[in-house]
Amino acid sequence: MRSFLCAALAASLTLPAAAQTGPGQARFRTLYKELVETNTTLSAGDCTLLAHKMGAHLKEAGYTDADLHYFTADGHPKEGGLVARLPGSDPHAKALLLLGHIDVVEARREDWTRDPFTLIEENGYFYGRGTADMKAQVAAWVDTMMRLKQEGFKNRRSVKMALTCGEETSTAFNGASYLSNHERDLIDAEFALNEGGGGRLNKDGKPLMMTIQAAEKFPQNYQLEVTNPGGHSSRPMPDNAIYKLAMGLTKVSAYAFPIQASDITRQYFAKLSPQVGGEMGAAMTAFAKDPTDKAASAKLASDPSYNAILHTTCVATLLNAGHANNALPQRADANINCRIFPGTTPEQVRATLQEVVADPAIKVTLVDKRSEVPKGPQPINPRVFAPVEKLVAKMWPGIPVVPSMSAGATDGAFLTPAGIPTYGVSGMFGDPDGNGAHGLNERMRVKSAYDGRDFLYEVVKIYASQK
Ligand SMILES: [Zn+2]
Secondary structure, eight states: OOHHHHHHHHHHHHHOOOEEEEEHHHHHHHHHHHEEEEHOOOOOOOHHHHHHHHHHHHHHOOOGGGOOOOETTEEEEEEEEEEEEEEHHHHHHHEEEEEEOOOOOOGGGGGSSSSSSSSSEETTTEESTTIIIHHHHHHHHHHHHHHHTTTTTSSSSEEEEEOOHHHHOSOOOOOOHHHHHHHHHHOOOOOEEEOEOOOOOOOOOOOEEEEEEEEEOEEEOOOOEEEEOOEETTSSOOEEEEEEEEHHHHHHHHHOOOOOOOOOHHHHHHHHHHHHOOHHHHHHHHHHTTTTOHHHHHHTSSSHHHHTTOEEEEEEEEEESOOOOOOOSSSSEEEEEEEEOOOOHHHHHHHHHHHHTOOTEEEEEEEOSOOOOOOOOOOOOOOHHHHHHHHHHOOOOOOOOEEEEEEOOOOHHHTTTTTTOEEEOOOOOOTTTTTTTSSOOOOOEEEHHHHHHHHHHHHHHHHHHHO
């Protein structure tokens, strides 16, 4: 049923094909195919190999070895990346950075309908691991860099492109983190364009809005831990590590962090409201006007996606306790995964959790740290937003351009603390279900990929010409 629907939809959506043809599109598709078909999972893939393949295309287009900088870190030979640079004419103009991760989430052939590492076009969709997250955008970055060079485009500011590995696995070597900490000059820019934004289609395949991701929540894990001398289970005592932890967890589950709002989330709800309509749309309008409106935030919080951007959230994800079925537990601990609203610190959230469990025997500690904490929400910078608004009005008239905050994390979290504001701009329209990103049968609508390619090329030219 689903694939029939998709096929029917795709057929109706791809009718005006004039803008989709041309020899350049074939090259984009070749790049996309090579990106998807080069496995870049952490377990069996090779980002370094793929970075060199993309570098070879740039050389064919006229880039010299001096324009291409490959990097790897000790102990991570297959997790390398590439920074390419197209110098601008004005040495005083700060650069534009195009950021893309080339690694992908694991995918098992036996679980998928089609081979995840073959780019397959079917029913108006491209299928394959990374088709949506984020190899279509990477193909558009490489294609744009090649076109600018070959067309002799007179870019005022330098255009840089960083292809990195390790975004999808928090324990892996992260190229964006490495560049921010060790090769900051190479990627220095006024701002960076990254994944995280893009178009949303409604369930009927109609474009709803174009988002520019201007903020993201900060992921942080906490451990709740209770220790106890234990003893023989034939002689129970009131002081039990498992019961204590369970009581603390129950309190965490019942607690909701205070509602927060930023310019970004208020604009997001204000602009989304007319598209959504009904009671939910009315709640969006009310919340955008007055974030202290309790009825409005309660209505929004009934939807998990909207709830996720209303406040910090914390949820239990792992549990460990006891050491034998006939012993009183000596230890019980749980992992609480929090997604912190910009402007709140991980320590503030830790202190709140400690207060919520209301028991000094439950120790709340920060577990690991993915990155430095990004400095609050980023400004809604007209130098970033105006070019997108201009182009969206031309390509998709009537579609609002909406600033958004991601509940999840991207590599932008490494660049913003290093002083490079990072915005999610893709121009690619996705389905409401998330296109199977990270999951099974990941896909990208064919029209979205080709339109996104055109969009990104045009928007990069506008940015590259900015004073
Ligand atoms: Zn991604």
